[in-house]
Amino acid sequence: MSGTTLTDFLSPAARTMQPSGIRRYFDYAAGRKDVISLGVGEPDFVTPKVVRDACIAAIEQGRTTYTPNAGLPELREAIAGYLDASFGLKYDPADEVLVTNGSSEAIDLALRALISPGDEILFPEPCFIAYSPIAALLGGVTVPIETTADNRFKLTAESLRAKLTPRSKLLVVSYPNNPTGGIMTREDWIPIAELAIAHNLVVISDEIYAELTFGSKHESIAELPGMRERTLLISGFSKAFAMTGWRVGYACGPGELIAVMLKIHQYTATCAPIIGQIAGLESLVNGLDEKDRMVESYDRRRRFFVSGLREIGLPCHEPLGSFYAFPSIADTGLGSDEFVTRLLDEAGVVTVPGHVFGLGGEGFIRCCYAAAQSQLEAALERIYSFVRTL
Structure with missing residues (x-):
C-alpha cells in the first residue's frame, strides 16, 4: 500500500457518512455516574x-x-x-411476510431492493436517522x-x-413518528x-411504533384503497414488546418485492x-396482555412528562404516538x-438534539419518556434547575 492508506480505498459515500447523532450523546455519557438517560429509544421494561x-x-x-430464510413459518403466520386482527391488514404468510434482524434490517433490505442510482427518495423530517444515509450509500437522491x-x-x-419530480420513486413514512411523537389519521393519509x-410512488411505511398510540387507533397508509x-x-x-436486544423485525408487502428482499437477506444475514x-x-401468542400493560404505563408517563415540560416553560406539542416528547428549547x-x-x-440528563433528525428539528430536543417514573421525576427537576440558570 505504498503511498496510500486504507482510507483511500474506502467508498466515498461510506467515508463521508456521519455517525449516529443519537449514539454520540449516549456514548458521551457512558461511564458517567448519576446520569439520567432520556436519549436512547428503549423501554425500561424487560421482556x-x-x-x-x-x-x-x-x-x-x-x-x-x-x-428458513424468511423466518419460522409459525411466526410468519402469527404476524x-x-x-389482520389489529389493523385489518391481510398478508399471505407464505410469500408476503419476511422476518428480519430487527426492523432496521428490513429498512435496509427494502431500500437496497428498490433504489437505483439517481432515484429520488422522499421522506418527511424530522424522522428516524437511518433512511437518508442508507439511501445515499445506494446512490439514491434523498429529498427531505x-x-x-x-x-x-x-x-x-x-x-x-x-417536492415531486419525474425522478421521484419512493416515499418513506414513519408514523407514529420518531422523534416527534406525531401521528397520521386516515383523513391525513387520503390525499397522500x-x-x-x-x-x-412506492411507499415504505415504518410502523415500529404502531402499537404505541394514545387516544386513537393507529392507521396505516396500506389500509387505503x-x-x-x-x-x-x-x-x-x-x-411495544420490550424486545430491543432480541433483534426481530418483519416486512410485509407485495410478493414480488418480498422475494427480492429475501434474496438479499439470504446472502447477508x-x-x-x-x-x-x-x-x-x-x-x-401469550404476551399481548403484557404489551397492553406496558402501553398503558407509557401513556401515564407521557402525560406526566409532557405536563412537566410545559410547566418548566418548554413548549411541547401533544405527542400522540411512540414514546418520545419533542419540546421546543x-x-x-x-x-x-x-x-x-x-x-x-x-x-x-441525556437527551438528543433535534437537528440530528433532519429538517425542522433545530430548536427542539428529543426526550424518551420510556424511563422509570422516578427517573422522569428526577429528570424534570434537573431540567427545571438547568433552565432557571439560563
Missing part, C-alpha cells in the same frame, strides 16, 4: 417473563439452529394474523420534506406535491395516497436468530446542540 421462559425452554430443548410543530409534524399533500397513486399493492409495511417487536423468533412468536436562546451538551454536563 415479559412468559416470553423469557419460552426462550429458556427452547434453548434447553436444543433449538439453536438456522430457520399475518396479528396484523419539512414538517412543523404548527401542524403537529404531519406530512401534508401540499408539502409532498412541492392519492398523490402516491397518481405519481406511481389502491395502496396495499404499492406499500411495504415494516415493523417489529423491539418497542441468512435468517433472524431462532431464539429471537421464538420470543416474537410467544409475544404474539428555542426560547432559551440556545441551539439544540449547546442545550443538550450543557444539560448533560451541568445537570446530568
Whole structure:
C-alpha cells in the first residue's frame, strides 16, 4: 500500500457518512455516574417473563439452529394474523411476510431492493436517522420534506406535491413518528395516497411504533384503497414488546418485492436468530396482555412528562404516538446542540438534539419518556434547575 492508506480505498459515500447523532450523546455519557438517560429509544421494561421462559425452554430443548430464510413459518403466520386482527391488514404468510434482524434490517433490505442510482427518495423530517444515509450509500437522491410543530409534524399533500419530480420513486413514512411523537389519521393519509397513486410512488411505511398510540387507533397508509399493492409495511417487536436486544423485525408487502428482499437477506444475514423468533412468536401468542400493560404505563408517563415540560416553560406539542416528547428549547436562546451538551454536563440528563433528525428539528430536543417514573421525576427537576440558570 505504498503511498496510500486504507482510507483511500474506502467508498466515498461510506467515508463521508456521519455517525449516529443519537449514539454520540449516549456514548458521551457512558461511564458517567448519576446520569439520567432520556436519549436512547428503549423501554425500561424487560421482556415479559412468559416470553423469557419460552426462550429458556427452547434453548434447553436444543433449538439453536438456522430457520428458513424468511423466518419460522409459525411466526410468519402469527404476524399475518396479528396484523389482520389489529389493523385489518391481510398478508399471505407464505410469500408476503419476511422476518428480519430487527426492523432496521428490513429498512435496509427494502431500500437496497428498490433504489437505483439517481432515484429520488422522499421522506418527511424530522424522522428516524437511518433512511437518508442508507439511501445515499445506494446512490439514491434523498429529498427531505419539512414538517412543523404548527401542524403537529404531519406530512401534508401540499408539502409532498412541492417536492415531486419525474425522478421521484419512493416515499418513506414513519408514523407514529420518531422523534416527534406525531401521528397520521386516515383523513391525513387520503390525499397522500392519492398523490402516491397518481405519481406511481412506492411507499415504505415504518410502523415500529404502531402499537404505541394514545387516544386513537393507529392507521396505516396500506389500509387505503389502491395502496396495499404499492406499500411495504415494516415493523417489529423491539418497542411495544420490550424486545430491543432480541433483534426481530418483519416486512410485509407485495410478493414480488418480498422475494427480492429475501434474496438479499439470504446472502447477508441468512435468517433472524431462532431464539429471537421464538420470543416474537410467544409475544404474539401469550404476551399481548403484557404489551397492553406496558402501553398503558407509557401513556401515564407521557402525560406526566409532557405536563412537566410545559410547566418548566418548554413548549411541547401533544405527542400522540411512540414514546418520545419533542419540546421546543428555542426560547432559551440556545441551539439544540449547546442545550443538550450543557444539560448533560451541568445537570446530568441525556437527551438528543433535534437537528440530528433532519429538517425542522433545530430548536427542539428529543426526550424518551420510556424511563422509570422516578427517573422522569428526577429528570424534570434537573431540567427545571438547568433552565432557571439560563
